[in-house]
Amino acid sequence: MAAGCVHLSGSLCSQFLASVDALLFDCDGVLWKGESAIPGAVQLINRLQERGKRVFFLTNNSTKSRQMYGEKLRGLGFQAGPEQVFGTAPCAALYLRHESELRGSVYLIGGAALRGELQAQGIACSGSGPGPELTPGPGPTQVWAAEPLDPAVGAVLVGFDEHFTYLKLCRAARYLRNPACIFLATNTDTLLPLEGGGIPGTGCLVKAVEAAANRTAHVIGKPSVYMFECLVKEHSIDPSRTVMVGDRLDTDILMGSNCGLRTILTLTGVSSLEEAKAHQESDSSDRHKLVPSYYVDSVADLLPTLD
Structure with missing residues (x-):
């Protein structure tokens, strides 16, 4: 024992x-x-x-920046500041800036806080947000498979994304076909605990991209x-x-x-x-x-x- x-x-x-x-x-x-x-x-x-x-x-949690966490802590009465917070959003940006050999921009599956932390480190990114509306029609999968990719993208980063779609999954998998493309995930928590019960967490999105790309992400979080x-x-x-x-x-x-x-x-x-x-x-x-x-x-x- x-x-x-x-x-x-x-x-x-x-x-x-x-x-x-x-x-x-x-x-x-x-x-x-x-x-x-x-x-x-x-x-x-x-x-x-x-x-x-x-x-x-x-x-x-990759949905909040250090500053946002500092504000929440202070709002609840904790005597704490953003410099005491270490989250997956700022640490993923630090990893890409200082620990990786990133060349180019990042295709981001994630929210505004994660995008902001990347930009604070001078890292360009695309993909965040709801994206364009898809036009119904015959054979949409053929269109998605042939969609031009941004040649500047050198990494795919997956965090929590409330706008996650099949189209984003397709894009991420296609970028990751290039073995030189860095594959990073904020965390692999499969459950997002909330009052009244939990909902699927970031880990579910990470597993989807891993399966689609047949690659394993490097994980930043606990x-x-x-x-x-x-x-x-x-x-x-x-x-x-x-x-x-x-x-x-x-x-x-x-x-x-x-x-x-x-x-x-x-x-x-x-x-x-x-x-x-x-x-x-x-x-x-x-x-x-x-x-x-x-x-x-x-x-x-x-x-x-x-x-």
């Missing part, structure tokens, strides 16, 4: 927080649900910072380590004194494991304690990476330690 999955409370919680300098929080399902903060989350984040802890926010690498580069935190707090085993906890961090699962979001314990009892070393170091019912459970 893998170690971990310990209930964090009482004196253990006090000892643990004393060993931590930086805390990385997922947002949806951890600090808020929809437009409502989880009870006690605002007080926790603000008190942690008052006690000298460094707090950062890591999100796979559980990839790239967002954490961006954070370390910008803020010089010590991984040995850092903890990742999240509600999903397959993204937040796995990223923490991949980065050598201690992890806390909060039970206010997607994953359950039963799922974590099933991974813990497995004989698979890969599944053991999904086991959190600790768990709490809610992040608010950490508050009494800070009184």
Whole structure:
């Protein structure tokens, strides 16, 4: 049985927080649900910072820029700014600018925030938005297959796109036939958790493009380590004194494991304690990476330690 999955409370919680300098929080399902903060989350984040802890926010949501996340945090009462936010939109733009050999522009399946982050890095892009209306007629697939492509496109980036269409899928797949074309995805979350239930997430779009192009995307978001690498580069935190707090085993906890961090699962979001314990009892070393170091019912459970 893998170690971990310990209930964090009482004196253990006090000892643990004393060993931590930086805390990385997922947002949806951890600090808020929809437009409502989880009870006690605002007080926790603000008190942690008052006690000298460094707090950062890591999100796979590509529909908001750093500035937009900063505004949402402040609007809910969190004492936080955009420089503390690391999301897939700005990090995808940073990757394309500094880590890839991008030549040309980007064909983007994604929204305005993602487009804005690319443009902020001086990267030209096309494809975002609803696109032109399709004219009904005989043989439309032949027209789509023969549509001229932009020779300047050197990468395809897939994020959450409420205007995703079959035509966009065709274009992306045709660009990706060129093996030199970079294939990037913001994240592979298949569920977008919302109040009242979830809807298909970015991962569903990514899988469609992967299947159509017969290629695998390079993923920026959790559980990839790239967002954490961006954070370390910008803020010089010590991984040995850092903890990742999240509600999903397959993204937040796995990223923490991949980065050598201690992890806390909060039970206010997607994953359950039963799922974590099933991974813990497995004989698979890969599944053991999904086991959190600790768990709490809610992040608010950490508050009494800070009184």
